[in-house]
Amino acid sequence: MxxxxxxxxxxxxxxxxxxDNVPYCSGTLVGQPRDFLLYYGKAEQVGRIDLANPTVDELDRLAEACQPASFGVNQQDVFDESYRKAGKLDLDSFVLAFNADTHTGLLDAVRSGLFPGTDDREIRVELYKLNVYGENAFFKSHKDTPRAENMFGSLVIVFPTPHVGGALILRHDGREWVFDSGKLLSDPSLPPRIAYAAFFSDVDHEVTLVESGHRVSATYNLYFCPSEHSPASAATDSPTALRVFHPIGExxxxxxxxxxxxxxxxxxxxxxxxxxxxxxxxxxxxxxxxxxxxxxxxxxxxxxxxxxxxxxxxxxxxxxxxxxxxxxxxxxxxxxxxxxxxxxxxxxxxxxxxxx
Known part of the structure; x- marks a missing residue:
């Protein structure tokens, strides 16, 4: 050498x-009132919450409806509250009015943030889970496991429920970045917003200790969509309320x-x-x-x-x-x-x- x-x-x-590339992108977007509605539960025990204006009691009931969140080790789901303490709802237990795939321009921002200078990389998003991090909840550093060869990353949407702590820390190739949704969404003078961060699957990341409140997030899997199988572009609303905060990659x-x-x-x-x-x-x-x-x-x-x-x-x-x-x-x-x-x-x- x-x-x-x-x-x-x-x-x-x-x-x-x-x-010196940045393996993630992040920002906020202003949502419509319907974007903050969450329905959860099963059978006769169905709840509804407006995540833009929740009460403490409503958030407590949401947290109680969750199951303990597991994490993957050697292709098995493991429960260990010394490593991850959080609640989760699977897809059969909740319905979000927010749709990351259509009317916000969010996917365009994610594509341009993670793949700058390219406009021909079709991607698709797949809702995976809803997570609730209450007081003293956390998730230690880990990598997401790709669920298919064309899965390249994850998208995390954080709703404006009041919380302190619960920052998302990302690490890759000896470098570190902090995405603090609690601070980004805490200004009461601004209209209700949703914070987002998208990152590649091989990026180590953790959720720091939630000191108070409830951090409510939805996690999506991100996939490449080969051009010959690309869906027709859906009509989207203007993304003028979308703000990209962090520098994009090369x-x-x-x-x-x-x-x-x-x-x-x-x-x-x-x-x-x-x-x-x-x-x-x-x-x-x-x-x-x-x-x-x-x-x-x-x-x-x-x-x-x-x-x-x-x-x-x-x-x-x-x-x-x-x-x-x-x-x-x-x-x-x-x-x-x-x-x-x-x-x-x-x-x-x-x-x-x-x-x-």
């Missing part, structure tokens, strides 16, 4: 763009520009060679596959996220021919496995990358 002092400035710039045009600058550097691989890029994100990968199955690395190209997707796009723009390959076995965090890697040869290029 070359020492850091021998790396061209163009390579430093490309590395910085690829590594733009593919910036990655392409940095890669072009590097390839034009006369001292960089003057006789050609192979470029290898470790993917920045983790992806679900089959343990085994048989002859005749779709090559997993081929289908993986459609599910690349963030800077990985931007790099693949940039290689194509520069006339390279990137190819994903399994490079080596490695341990990282609490996981172990083969990491996909993107390679590219020059000047006739075959390219590679690593992969609530």
């Amino acid at each position: 070359p020492s850091d002092t021998t790396i061209p400035d163009a390579a430093r710039r490309l590395r910085a763009i690829l590594t 733009n593919p045009s910036e990655v392409s520009s940095a890669l072009q600058e590097l390839l034009a550097e006369p001292t960089f691989l003057p006789n050609g060679g192979t470029l290898g890029f470790g993917l920045r994100h983790l992806y679900p990968f089959p343990k085994t596959w048989s002859h005749g199955d779709v090559e997993p690395l081929t289908s993986l190209k459609a599910w690349l996220k963030g800077s990985d997707s931007a790099l693949l796009h940039a290689c194509h723009v520069q006339g390279l021919h990137p190819a994903l390959q399994l490079l080596h076995e490695e341990e990282w965090g609490d996981r172990r496995g083969l990491r996909p890697t993107l390679f590219d040869q020059m000047p006739v290029v075959d390219s590679a990358g690593d992969g609530e």
Whole structure:
């Protein structure tokens, strides 16, 4: 490996763009009165609550209707209040009037926040659970388990029920961000709003201790929708009340520009060679596959996220021919496995990358 002092400035710039990405986006949106209505319960015990103007008694009854929230360990649901203390309602126990898939412009904001500079990545959202974090509730740091190869992230919607604490802390690649819905939604002079955060599945995240009140959130799974199966765009209301707070990730045009600058550097691989890029994100990968199955690395190209997707796009723009390959076995965090890697040869290029 070359020492850091021998790396061209163009390579430093490309590395910085690829590594300094933000793997989440967040903001608030002003909702219509109907967006805050929640119906919950079963049979004759059905409750209704306006999450924009709830009473303490109403929130207490909602919390009492919840089941203890579990979490996944080795593909099993586990209950452990030393790790997660919260209540949850499954899909058969509640109905939200709010629809993340239609009239708010929210999905457009999520797509542009997580995949900046691209307008052809169709995504879909699937409601998963409702969670209620009462006083002293929390959820320690964890990763969400992808439920399909095209699941790439999660969307958390937090309603304006009064609460202190319960911030969502996100960590990835040695960096940390804080999404404090209690503070974002606490200004009584503003109209009722909903806070949201969307992040990739391999981002560690936790919900800090709720000091007082009730933090009520809905969690959605986010999926890529291949273009040939993309649904027709639904009519949406104007998203003028939507505010995106946090900086978005890298733009593919910036990655392409940095890669072009590097390839034009006369001292960089003057006789050609192979470029290898470790993917920045983790992806679900089959343990085994048989002859005749779709090559997993081929289908993986459609599910690349963030800077990985931007790099693949940039290689194509520069006339390279990137190819994903399994490079080596490695341990990282609490996981172990083969990491996909993107390679590219020059000047006739075959390219590679690593992969609530």
